[in-house]
Amino acid sequence: MGGAKPGADRYGRDMIARELLATAPVPGGEELRLFRRGGDYTIALGGNELMSSRMSGSEVALADMSCDRLQGGAAPYLLIGGYGMGFTLRAALARLGPDARIMVAELVPDIIDWARGPMAALAAGALDDPRVELRITDVSGVIGGAVGAFDAILLDVDNGPDGLTRESNDRIYSAAGLDRARRALRPGGILANWSAHPDARFARRLRDAGFAVEEVAVRARSNGKGARHIIWFARAA
Template identity: 55%
Template sequence: MLPRETIATAEIPGGDTLTLVSHGRDFIIMLGRDELMGTRMQFSEEQLAVLALAELDAKDPRVLIGGYGMGFTYRAALAAVGEDGELVVAEIVPDILDWAKGPLQHLTGNTLDDPRGEVVICDVAALIDDANDGTCEKFDAILLDVDNGPDGIVRDQNSRIYTRTGLAKAREALNPGGILSVWSAAPDHKFTKRLKDAGFDVEVREVRARPYNKGPRHTIWFARNR
């Protein structure tokens, strides 16, 4: 069995420690003993962007992505938004970008230089608040993959995003017809209800972690602003 090798660690503001490890040809970001993401099972994180953006009516969508991670959702969104789309990524851990430009450069390529995209070192909730108070324009889609599901596993402060109040703020940050999409490693029927209570029309899809119907089953919520 191939051993896992620690490549780097990073402190999460107000949270624990992330660890980037290699396992043969694969790379994994760990939170303690939990795998947050890895190169063997990236398909569902790509589908978070692909499926959500396919549902939009906006021709050149403005998209907010919560969490850069290994960039799977970001790169899939770049491929889907068209020449005049706009992506804003909120990433709370600065070291993540160092990893993207260092040991994960083979994944990143030149995508961080794409003029359609911008990575901001901040809490995604702050950008949602900015859209609500007029500091920035509203979004056509908000894609969230900042935890392993709708609870604050990475940092306690993230839990507020998934409350009914937090979800209502996300809905207000969307243009009419906009979509809030949330990735999860497992289903959560209570979260579905909270989305509906916050005023969204909700669709829940099950997506496999790997192409061709392989790997674990993950859950993605697609919640449309009425």
């Protein structure tokens, strides 16, 4: 009986070895690792694949669905917490007009170095767009220092509200953190939270913090396939 040869996938194509390109420390957490396999990139934490260039659908949906829910004029101000691989930023820029502003808060400077280095083609110049302000900082500090500033806050700083990457991310998703986020939003503003999995306790916490909550399941891949991820859209009730 015939079969795929060792080192080939089920279609008979030669498998491409995964190459470790770089590592980066996470303040208060484990080490991130950047891998490349052919033209695909993966960022991993321990045995967990945090993000992949092959699965950008839910990150794009985070931007697109948030923009769909914006209220107000032609010059919205958005905060994106966590650059990742830039899919959310690129999608938001594609949807918003020339007067919009987007602040990107990224904790790990190496992530931005990777975006400007080995993944520059993936970034497609988004970080150099004049509408973008980049801050190398913890997004929780930006939120805590803002009052009525943002039309939308888009959070994709971890694998979900459980703080996988670093335990201190829990403070973003705590009752106190959600209260700070509500104060940082303009009237009618949206707090959008991405997660790799459902979390009923977090949904209740959002409601207890005074938000009207909409929970949407989206596919990991842009073709509508892959795992189901969750986005909570929370508007101050």
